Amino acid sequence: MAMICLSSLAGCPGEEVAREAARLTGSEYVGPELLTAAATGAGLPVEKLHQALTTAPSFFGITLATRRRCLAHLQAVLTGRLLQGPTVFLVPYGHHLVRGISHLLKVRLYAPGEVRAQSWAQARSCSAAEAVRRVREQDRVRLLLARLLFSADDDDNDLFDLVVNSSHLDVEAAAQVVAETATQPRYRETSYSRQCLEDLALANRVKAALVGEDDEVEVTSSGGLVRLRTRVTGRRSRRRRQRLQQLAEQVDGVMGVELEQVDDLISRITRPLR
Amino acid sequence: MTEQEGKIKVMVLDDEHIAVKTLQRVLGKAGYQVEAFEDPHQALARLEETCFDIVVTDVVMGDIDGIQVLNKVRQVCPQTRVIIITAFAMMEMARKAMEKGAFDFVAKPFDAQAIREVVDRAARQD
Numbered sequence: 541m542a543m544i545c546l547s548s549l550a551g552c553p554g555e556e557v558a559r560e561a562a563r564l565t566g567s568e569y570v571g572p573e574l575l576t577a578a579a580t581g582a583g584l585p586v587e588k589l590h591q592a593l594t595t596a597p598s599f600f601g602i603t604l605a606t607r608r609r610c611l612a613h614l615q616a617v618l619t620g621r622l623l624q625g626p627t628v629f630l631v632p633y634g635h636h637l638v639r640g641i642s643h644l645l646k647v648r649l650y651a652p653g654e655v656r657a658q659s660w661a662q663a664r665s666c667s668a669a670e671a672v673r674r675v676r677e678q679d680r681v682r683l684l685l686a687r688l689l690f691s692a693d694d695d696d697n698d699l700f701d702l703v704v705n706s707s708h709l710d711v712e713a714a715a716q717v718v719a720e721t722a723t724q725p726r727y728r729e730t731s732y733s734r735q736c737l738e739d740l741a742l743a744n745r746v747k748a749a750l751v752g753e754d755d756e757v758e759v760t761s762s763g764g765l766v767r768l769r770t771r772v773t774g775r776r777s778r779r780r781r782q783r784l785q786q787l788a789e790q791v792d793g794v795m796g797v798e799l800e801q802v803d804d805l806i807s808r809i810t811r812p813l814r
Numbered sequence: 815m816t817e818q819e820g821k822i823k824v825m826v827l828d829d830e831h832i833a834v835k836t837l838q839r840v841l842g843k844a845g846y847q848v849e850a851f852e853d854p855h856q857a858l859a860r861l862e863e864t865c866f867d868i869v870v871t872d873v874v875m876g877d878i879d880g881i882q883v884l885n886k887v888r889q890v891c892p893q894t895r896v897i898i899i900t901a902f903a904m905m906e907m908a909r910k911a912m913e914k915g916a917f918d919f920v921a922k923p924f925d926a927q928a929i930r931e932v933v934d935r936a937a938r939q940d
Contacts, residue, residue: 642908642919726909730919731932733908 541565541643542727544628544718547635548649550678551656551671552706553714557649558630560715565722567626574617574631581613581748589614593632596681597688607689608755611637616748619741635699636690641737643729645722648700649714651707653679701727735763742766746791750784757784764795771802821847822937823864827857827883828872828899833922837870840926841933854878858886865891868917868936870929873900873907884914895936899924 544561548554555571562569579586584606592602592610615637621627622638631637635646651659653675661671686694697703702721704714721727743761750757750768758769766788772780781799788797824846826837831852838850849866851857854875861869861883869887873880884896895917900907903921911919917936920929 640905642905642912724913725915726913728912730908730912730916731924731928732903732919732921733905735921736905 541567541626541729542645542722542724543567543622543626543641543643544722545634545638545644545646546628546630546649546718547633547647547700548630549651549656550675550682551658551660552649552651553659553711554630554649556711557704557706557714557718558628560711561718561722562628564715564719565626565628567628569628569630570621571630574614574621574629577617578610578614581617582609584610593685594678594681596684604688605755607685609751611689612744612747612751612755616741616744619737619744622737623741633686633690633694636686636692636694638740641740642733643727645702645718645727646700647702647704647718647721648697649704649706651705655707739763742791742793746788746794749787749791753780753784753787759788761794764793766791766794766797768797768799769802770799773801773803777801821845822867823847823849824933825857825860825866825869825871826850827854827869827875827880828852829854829875830872833872833899836926837929840930841870844930844934846933846937854883857883861886861890866894868895868897868933870897870899870933873898873911874902881911881914884911884916888915895939897932897936899929 544567546554546558558571559569575589576586579589582589589610592607595601614631618629618631618637638644657668657671657675660675661668683694686692692699702718704717706714709717739761743759743766746761746766747757747759754770754772756771760767768784768788770781770784781801785797785799788794824841826834826841826848828834828837829852834850834852838848841848849860851860855878869883871880871883880898884898887894887896897918897920898911898916899920899922901922908919918932920932
């Protein structure tokens with residue numbers, strides 16, 4: 541059975557479609573509880589995690605390191621959940637968080653801006669002008685954060701397997717389309733896709749364990765062997781590399797750790813000056 | 815080869831000699847009646863003559879690939895379960911194989927126990 545990642549633009553009935561698609565496919569719907577679990581893992585209040593994923597970058601706002609910490613924990617919680625069984629999930633940037641898994645169906649729910657603003661105004665009993673402003677602002681922030689955190693254009697439809705215009709379909713019909721697509725053989729779980737998901741889940745658990753030490757560390761894993769790629773430099777770099785290695789080795793499921801230090805341009809230029 | 819009564823017939827096809835020998839040994843030990851091929855042309859000819867219960871085939875094998883083998887099996891023996899194995903696994907390849915009717919898609923390297931479990935699962939699915 542496929543897993544389904546639903547990505548919903550502001551003003552689209554994402555949660556309703558996700559719940560109905562989960563019912564139709566016999567899967568479990570998960571959403572807000574993942575954010576709560578990720579916040580707990582990151583040691584932050586859930587409101588702060590929500591802010592990290594939904595507010596625009598600003599000089600006095602949430603730091604990039606905090607945003608990365610939140611994402612690392614959300615990825616770890618999400619992929620851990622996906623290993624447990626058929627799931628339909630709806631979390632911010634979910635389609636960026638799980639990549640390369642052939643049995644994950646990625647769906648974007650969209651509608652023209654004016655339709656979404658109308659729904660927004662109805663759902664929140666606000667004026668039409670206010671709804672238009674809020675929907676536009678959310679679209680702007682979504683695009684900004686996708687570029688900042690994933691170097692991606694979030695409006696690129698190639699990120700998705702299926703794009704559904706919710707202004708043409710009601711919730712039941714949209715969920716039906718999603719559920720029917722998910723039953724196509726191409727989205728069936730294979731030994732390979734299961735292995736990819738297990739590798740990704742382990743890499744994400746390790747990343748969550750390391751992100752407090754090094755928020756830019758890149759982690760991949762294959763069959764229990766974890767590879768770390770870090771830009772940790774400076775006088776204490778040896779100790780910090782050892783620390784990263786130790787922390788990674790302590791994560792459940794890790795059978796070996798390889799660490800690669802990337803010598804970035806800035807550290808190379810500044811080394812003679814230190 | 816004399817067909818052994820009641821045994822599940824498995825075709826193993828891979829142009830790597832060592833992979834074929836490993837699969838033949840592991841699956842033979844598990845009680846399957848295994849016919850192994852390193853030449854895909856010979857394997858396709860054999861598929862014209864007899865129906866196998868399970869076909870385990872590599873993807874990349876010179877001028878004939880595993881997807882062509884899968885298509886052939888679907889034509890001549892649609893009930894045969896085809897397991898695709900490859901050292902060059904990618905998401906889109908897995909999706910294509912499943913879309914064409916593969917039973918499973920397995921990435922190399924794999925351990926003997928893992929491939930046996932996949933074949934056992936295919937054998938149970940009647």
